[in-house]
Amino acid sequence: MTVPFVVPETGVPSGGTLYDLRLSRASSVLETVAVPGPWPSPGPEGARALAAVLDGLPDGAPVVVDGLVACGVPEIVVPRAERLRPVVLVHLPLADETGLSPETARELDLRERAVLRSGAAVVATGGYAARRLREHHGLPRVEVVPPGVDPAPLARGRGFEEGRVVEGAVPRLLCVASLTPRKGHTVLFEALRGLSDLGWECVCAGPGTPLPNAGERVRFVGPLAGAALEAAYDGADLVVLPSLMETYGMVVTEALARGLPVVASRVGGIPEALGRSRDGSVPGLTVPPGDPAALASALRAWLTDPGLRRELRASARSRRSTLTGWAHAARTLEGVLERI
Known part of the structure; x- marks a missing residue:
C-alpha cells in the first residue's frame, strides 16, 4: 500500500x-x-x-x-x-x-x-x-x-583544540536559518556587537536577503545543501540558533550529530531537541528569546572559558550517540x- x-x-x-x-x-x-x-x-x-x-x-x-x-x-x-x-x-x-x-x-x-x-x-x-x-x-x-538526523562525521572546527584557542585561528560561529524575523538574526547581530573585543567570525547560512548592519565579521553565504552544508558544519566551532519561536529546531540535532555544541533560545521545542547527554549534561547553553544581552553573555562565556568549551564539546559528542x-x-x- x-x-x-x-x-x-x-x-x-x-x-x-x-x-x-x-x-x-x-x-x-x-x-x-x-x-x-x-x-x-x-x-x-x-x-x-x-x-x-x-x-x-x-x-x-x-x-x-x-x-x-x-x-x-x-x-x-x-x-x-x-x-x-x-x-x-x-x-x-x-x-x-x-x-x-x-x-x-x-x-x-x-x-x-x-x-x-x-x-x-x-x-x-x-x-x-x-x-x-x-x-x-x-x-x-x-x-x-x-x-x-543523518549520521555525520565529527566537525573538525577551526578555532580550538582541546578547548584552547589555536594560535592564529579565529573561532567560527555558524547560524543555519532562513533570514526571516522568527529566526532572530537581529538579536544575534546585536549580541555580537557587544563582543567586539573578542576574536570570532560568524557565518549565516540560509535563504533570504542579507540583513544590513550585521557587522563586517558576519558573512552571509545563502542557502546551503549537500557538500557545501557539510563543509559549513565541519568548519564551525559552535552553532547558534537565536530563534524567537521553534517547534523543534532540526539545526540543533544536525549540530549535535557532528559533536558541535549549541547556544540557542530557550523557547518552544529547542530544549527538547537539545536534550541531555548520557551523563545528564546539556550539550549547549540556552538563553531567553529576544534577549541580546543574555545571548552575548552566553557567547562571551563560551569564547573565553576553555573549561566550559571542553565540557560542552564532550557533552555534545555524548549526546550524538543518542540521536x-x-x-x-x-x-x-x-x-x-x-x-x-
Whole structure:
C-alpha cells in the first residue's frame, strides 16, 4: 500500500521541507505529491491541485498532508475529510509565524482549528508542538513524530583544540536559518556587537536577503545543501540558533550529530531537541528569546572559558550517540497510519 504525502511545491529549503523530504525517502509507504502554492493561502492553481489530489483518492483512503498545505484551506479539506482518512502533519501552527497582523493570525487560527478537528489524526514534529496543538485547539490526541538526523562525521572546527584557542585561528560561529524575523538574526547581530573585543567570525547560512548592519565579521553565504552544508558544519566551532519561536529546531540535532555544541533560545521545542547527554549534561547553553544581552553573555562565556568549551564539546559528542535516524521517524509515522 502506498499513501500520498501532499507537500508544498517549493524551491526554498527550510526545516519543514527537509523534514518532508527525508521522511518520505525513509518511508516504504509514503509517495510524495507536491502541489503549487503559495501556502497557506493558495491561488486558484494550488487550490485546484489540492482538491484534485484528494478527489482522486478512493473512499476511506489515508492521506498525509503537510499542515502548511492543509490548514489554511478548510473549504477544501474539511468536506473531503468525511470520506477520507487525512493525517495532518503540523510543523508550525499557522498563527505562530511572526509578522502577521492580529486579524490575519486569528483567521488562520480558526481555519487551522477546523482542519485539525476534521482529520483522522494530527501529527506534530515534537512534544512541545503536540502539547500546544492539543491544548490550543482542544484536540483529544496529537501524535508525535520527531525529526530524525543523518549520521555525520565529527566537525573538525577551526578555532580550538582541546578547548584552547589555536594560535592564529579565529573561532567560527555558524547560524543555519532562513533570514526571516522568527529566526532572530537581529538579536544575534546585536549580541555580537557587544563582543567586539573578542576574536570570532560568524557565518549565516540560509535563504533570504542579507540583513544590513550585521557587522563586517558576519558573512552571509545563502542557502546551503549537500557538500557545501557539510563543509559549513565541519568548519564551525559552535552553532547558534537565536530563534524567537521553534517547534523543534532540526539545526540543533544536525549540530549535535557532528559533536558541535549549541547556544540557542530557550523557547518552544529547542530544549527538547537539545536534550541531555548520557551523563545528564546539556550539550549547549540556552538563553531567553529576544534577549541580546543574555545571548552575548552566553557567547562571551563560551569564547573565553576553555573549561566550559571542553565540557560542552564532550557533552555534545555524548549526546550524538543518542540521536535517532529518519528510518525511526518513518516507522513512527507508519505506526500512526496503521492505527487509523
